[in-house]
Amino acid sequence: MPQLTFRKYLVLAGITVFSTAGDSLLARGMKGLGGASLHHLSGLLLAVLSPSVTVGIILLLAFFACYMSALSWADLTYVLPATSLAYVLVALVGHFRFHEQISPTRWLGIALITAGVGFVAAGPSVTPQRQDSLDASHSFSQEVKS
Amino acid sequence: MKEIHAWAAIGIIGLAATTGDVLLSYSMKRVGDVGELWKRRGLLTVIGRVLRTPTFALGLIAMGVTFYSLLFGLSWGNLSLVVPASASLTFVANAVAARIFLHERVGRRRWIAALLVAAGVVLMAL
Numbered sequence: 663m664p665q666l667t668f669r670k671y672l673v674l675a676g677i678t679v680f681s682t683a684g685d686s687l688l689a690r691g692m693k694g695l696g697g698a699s700l701h702h703l704s705g706l707l708l709a710v711l712s713p714s715v716t717v718g719i720i721l722l723l724a725f726f727a728c729y730m731s732a733l734s735w736a737d738l739t740y741v742l743p744a745t746s747l748a749y750v751l752v753a754l755v756g757h758f759r760f761h762e763q764i765s766p767t768r769w770l771g772i773a774l775i776t777a778g779v780g781f782v783a784a785g786p787s788v789t790p791q792r793q794d795s796l797d798a799s800h801s802f803s804q805e806v807k808s
Numbered sequence: 809m810k811e812i813h814a815w816a817a818i819g820i821i822g823l824a825a826t827t828g829d830v831l832l833s834y835s836m837k838r839v840g841d842v843g844e845l846w847k848r849r850g851l852l853t854v855i856g857r858v859l860r861t862p863t864f865a866l867g868l869i870a871m872g873v874t875f876y877s878l879l880f881g882l883s884w885g886n887l888s889l890v891v892p893a894s895a896s897l898t899f900v901a902n903a904v905a906a907r908i909f910l911h912e913r914v915g916r917r918r919w920i921a922a923l924l925v926a927a928g929v930v931l932m933a934l
Contacts, residue, residue: 669843730858731843733836737912738829739903743921746899749932771931778924781917789913 666787670735673728677745680725682752687718736787743782750775814885817877821890822897824874829898830905831867837910838863892933896926 666674691714732741750772756762764772838861839845845854858864881890903922907914 730832730836733833734839734842738833738906738910739912739914739918739922741833742829742899742902743918743925746925746929749929753932765934767934768932771928771934774924774928774931776928778921778928781924782921785915785917786913789911 673731676728678748680721682748684718684721687714691715740787743778817881818894820877821894825898826901826905828867828870830909831863835861835864892929896929899926
């Protein structure tokens with residue numbers, strides 16, 4: 663079973679952090695616009711010029727790159743739960759940074775998600791049969807190279 | 809009536825998101841370990857190979873459909889219903905789809921993880 667390297671854990675952390683930060687910057691930027699509607703396309707185009715929206719989009723692109731990278735070496739059913747800590751991160755940032763109240767049900771939700779992440783992270787990250795076909799494609803590309 | 813629209817939107821979002829995730833995952837498995845490829849052939853090869861995978865484009869289209877159906881869904885239902893319900897549906901649907909279409913080994917551990925996360929997402933929105 664291939665053990666995840668430190669770099670791969672960084673990619674998984676990148677998915678979590680970039681999606682959280684990107685989403686909240688986009689939300690902040692769009693709110694700053696004062697409720698842009700879809701009927702005013704020019705408003706939406708101008709939204710891209712606001713700094714928080716621009717940075718938000720860049721972060722979401724970084725998220726997408728990390729997500730695609732992770733899917734290239736780990737199962738979808740591993741990556742999705744493993745990166746769902748983003749939900750927890752949003753709540754904790756809201757709580758400690760912006761002093762938002764977290765209700766008992768939300769704490770329970772946080773506990774369930776964290777437990778789910780623990781369950782999947784303790785198991786294998788990729789299905790072995792797929793590894794065979796991956797090895798086959800690797801050796802094929804090496805043949806082409808030589 | 810609006811309620812039905814909102815749930816229909818949630819169903820469509822879940823379906824589109826799952827289709828997108830499965831297609832993107834399938835494409836990236838065909839490309840192979842991106843880190844290894846980058847080390848051996850450079851970043852441009854990685855980008856070129858990803859963009860030349862036909863299912864990648866289909867996956868992006870499905871993600872676009874997800875985004876727009878989310879926008880429509882939000883105009884019919886509350887944010888606090890549509891977002892968590894569709895996210896939670898996507899976690900469970902992905903586990904089923906990954907097992908059927910990607911032949912991933914979804915053991916008890918991964919089922920429990922998918923269900924715990926799906927339940928947790930719903931609770932966090934309450």
